[in-house]
Amino acid sequence: MVKSAFFAASAALSAASEVFVMLPLDTVTSGGALKDQSGLGYQLDQLKNAGADGFMADMWWGVTEPSSKSYNFDAYKDLVGMAKNRGMKVQFVTSFHQCGGNVGDECNIPVPGFAHGTNGIWYKDQDGNEDKEYISLFADNVTIDGRTPLQMYSDWFGALSDAFAGDIGSTITELQVGMGPAGELRYPAYQLAHWSFCGVGAFQVWDDHALASFTSAASAAGHSEWNSPPTDAGNYNSQPGETSFFSSGYKSDYGHFFLDWYFQSLKNHGNAVLGSARAVFGNRLALAAKVSGIHWWYKSSHHAAELTAGYYKQMGVILTRSLLRCLRPTTQQLISHVSR
Secondary structure, eight states: OHHHHHHHHHHHTTOOOEEEEEEOTTTTTTTTBBOHHHHHHHHHHHHHHHOOOEEEEEHHHHHOSSBTTTTOOHHHHHHHHHHTTTTOEEEEEEEOBBBBTTTOOOOOOOOGGGGGSSTTEEEEEEOOEEEEEEOOGGGGGSTTTTHHHHHHHHHHHHHHHHHTTTTBBBTTTEEEEEESGGGOOOTTTTTTOOOOOTOOOOOOSSSSSHHHHHHHHHHHHOOOOOOOOOOOSSSOOOOGGHHHHHGGGGSSHHHHHHHHHHHHHHHHHHHHHHHHHHHTTTTTEEEEOOOOOOOTTTTTTOOHHHHTTOOSSSHHHHHHHHHGGGHHHEEEEHHHHOOO
């Protein structure tokens, strides 16, 4: 029933669909310039002749805000100019994550240096490994260099709006808002430095802010004895049957509580970041969000790999309902069909 509804919704939307082509991750260099403007121009001409409506490009935080509150969108203005000259449209990805460390990454653009000034703001696994690909959602309201990450994202949206005031809604038609590693709304549960397919991944809840959030939530729920995230969930490359948590613990009262809290924290982050974008841009352009297609262990009752990434309880329905008010109308229409 869900599948047939999905395809029916997809068919209904296909007539109005436009074609956008994703540009290489390193189209804009770490120094803030177009890598090969003449070569890119030739490629855009070919795309236009082939009938493409426009292109999508990553707009890297580490490039566009090299120092705190100092913004440089020059290369992206060049991109928009090239699109306008060809009658094409642009979709940008607000890439608040690091380029480098994921499959297909062709560049090395870290999170801006000024955002590194405070300890304990990165996701951390049970073994103490920190992932510096994206600032931990548990640090959303921690002051770093005079601002919280949520304030940094909001300020950046404002700077983008000012820099492209004449092009938003006409040439620039959509922003895909990055909210996690690889731009996806998830936890970095399967980091390539530690993980191999098809391990269960690892919960990312061992930094001080995450631990404080969990113990506070457990205490408020009347379970102060639940003073730690699960320590029996194995490691990145464990198989589910090798762990107590994914064998049975996830079905316990404690397991349900922990997973609800883990997922709710992710949804809260998504709502906060998308809400900041909507507050700045209003309805001038479409907003989109990206989630990960985690297929390994999908047909198992535990859904272990999805759980460590933060997707719990029919993620596709619950997550999108939670974020629905911030996304584009076409996305809302499609999701409403799938959720029935």
